[in-house]
Amino acid sequence: MDRAKNEEIDRLEALFLPVVEEIVERWAEGKPPKPSPAATSDKPSGYFRLTNYLLDYLVRHQEFPEGAHRMPEGRDRFGTFEPGFVVNFDAVIGDSVLPKV
Incomplete structure (x- = not known):
C-alpha cells in the first residue's frame, strides 16, 4: 500500500x-x-474481534453493516480457541450516528 492510502485508512x-x-x-x-x-x-469473549470487524467494515464501506453478520472464530493471545458468533447489527447499532467522512 502506498503512504497516502495508509494515511487515509488511519484517518478513517x-x-x-x-x-x-x-x-x-x-x-x-x-x-x-x-x-x-x-x-x-x-x-x-469476542469483544475485540467485534471491534476489529466493525472498524474494518466501516473503513471499507463507510456505512453501517445491516442485519446479522457472523463473527469469525478466533484465538486469544494464548492461542485458546474462541468460537464464532452472530451479531445482529440492526439491533446493536441502535441510534448511533456514523460521522461524516
Missing part, C-alpha cells in the same frame, strides 16, 4: 473508532467477562 479509523467503541460497549452490556483466569480485561 480515528474518525470511526469512537462510534465503534460505543456500539461494541452496547453489545457487551450484560455479557459476562471472558472466563479465562489469564484474561487481561473484563471484556466478554
Whole structure:
C-alpha cells in the first residue's frame, strides 16, 4: 500500500473508532467477562474481534453493516480457541450516528 492510502485508512479509523467503541460497549452490556483466569480485561469473549470487524467494515464501506453478520472464530493471545458468533447489527447499532467522512 502506498503512504497516502495508509494515511487515509488511519484517518478513517480515528474518525470511526469512537462510534465503534460505543456500539461494541452496547453489545457487551450484560455479557459476562471472558472466563479465562489469564484474561487481561473484563471484556466478554469476542469483544475485540467485534471491534476489529466493525472498524474494518466501516473503513471499507463507510456505512453501517445491516442485519446479522457472523463473527469469525478466533484465538486469544494464548492461542485458546474462541468460537464464532452472530451479531445482529440492526439491533446493536441502535441510534448511533456514523460521522461524516
